[in-house]
Amino acid sequence: MSDPYDVLIIGAGPGGYVTAIRAAQLGFRTAVVDREHLGGICLNWGCIPTKALLRSAEIFHYLQHAKEYGLSAEGVSFDTAAIVKRSRGVSGRLNGGVGMLLKKNKVDVIWGEARIEAAPKGTTPGRVAVAQTTRAEAPKGAKGPGAYAAKHIIVATGARPRVIPGIEPDKRQIWTYYEAMVPETMPKSLLVMGSGAIGIEFASFYRTMGAEVTVVELLPQILPVEDAEIAALARKRFEKQGIRILTGAKVTTVAKGQDGVTATVEADGKAQTITAEKLISAVGVVGNIENLGLEALGVTIERGLVATDGLGRTAVPGIYAIGDVAGPPMLAHKAEHEGVLCIETIKGLPTHPMDKGKIPGCTYCQPQIASVGLTEAKAKEQGFDVRVGRFPFMGNGKAIALGEPDGLIKTVFDRKTGQLLGAHMVGAEVTELIQGYVVAMQLETTEEDLMHTVFPHPTLSEMMHESVLDAYGRVIHV
Incomplete structure (x- = not known):
């Protein structure tokens, strides 16, 4: 068995590799184990490649509607193989980038199937057995199968598609x-x-x-x-x-x-x-908890996910879990932030569990959808007396100029305190707009602060301002 690592992370997805880099920044001797691909599902088979596909679809849509913009595009068609090749190329490029980041931060990559053999006790490191994997070839410079020890073991194994009995995927139909x-x-x-x-x-x-x-x-x-x-x-x-x-x-x-x-x-x-x-x-998806040895070690599993205390700690000292395997919302950005909180807690830095009500969600369809915080219905269920503001895209000059007049921005406030409880959007580029409200909620901004904030013109972001104004009877452009 090699010299013990301070931190060993099982899974190199967004949560795993970000945690590994932050661990290295904090001075920990760090390793990350994976069996298939650096960057995890998000980078290789989720968030990133789907956005590449959707971008191709978006451009195809605009070409089909070129006349609406005073342009001409005849005989518009597409090449399925080329669309897929571009998507896979984007993933491949970022996959290599993750490898470079880990190398730059002196994080060891161990390639194979990991299983925790013993829980850490006191100063005795935990043991992780890494077996050969047939899923993918190891990246250059990665360590191989063997026995490894670590003072802190973080499970970041992600999730996989849920299978419905009788409707099992066959990869063909x-x-x-x-x-x-x-x-x-x-x-x-x-x-x-x-x-x-x-x-x-x-x-x-x-x-x-x-x-x-x-x-x-x-x-x-x-x-x-x-x-x-x-x-x-x-x-x-x-x-x-x-x-x-x-x-x-x-x-x-x-x-x-x-x-x-x-x-x-x-x-x-x-x-x-x-x-x-x-x-x-x-x-939906289910957590990847199988064959890790967790239950035998006393780690609590609830509804197929690893139970933690909000800072990544499980019921077993020295074993932690972050990301999808630790529960919803199953989002890459949640996993990344959760991993940073976990490793900073291990370091002894002042931390507190993240407020999951302030984690934004985005859907990159046409039209896009984005949201953060409580819906109007949830706010009322929780006993808030709400004020609701709405502003339609058709009232915004930039949206009309873009040819995107269909959409809505909706804000939900606590009538008593002016607290922004939630924001919800549908329309062009709302996945880029939502972060403005996320920052406002994180800073505990009130309706007065938002109403006195100057938004640039002409931008789609002006609708965020108008939605707030509408909640308080001061909307201008409708």
């Missing part, structure tokens, strides 16, 4: 997001199970590229975590684009044929059949 990101050809028709961020982004991408798309959602509302008003507006836009949406509906059976799948869908006590070339299962 029933896809997860893995297969949906690398189509050999564009399907002519598609059935999407689930209308969360993953399902809606793929529905948006494939519809823009010409597929007939049906989305089936079990709950009464698409985008279930979003404000109901925002979700309803988004649904209208999706349906206008030709996406068929069934809510309060459940796929009960799926039969595979030679040319596609036939799904039985139940809604309102009635059953119907939907036939499509491909089916994407986007019904």
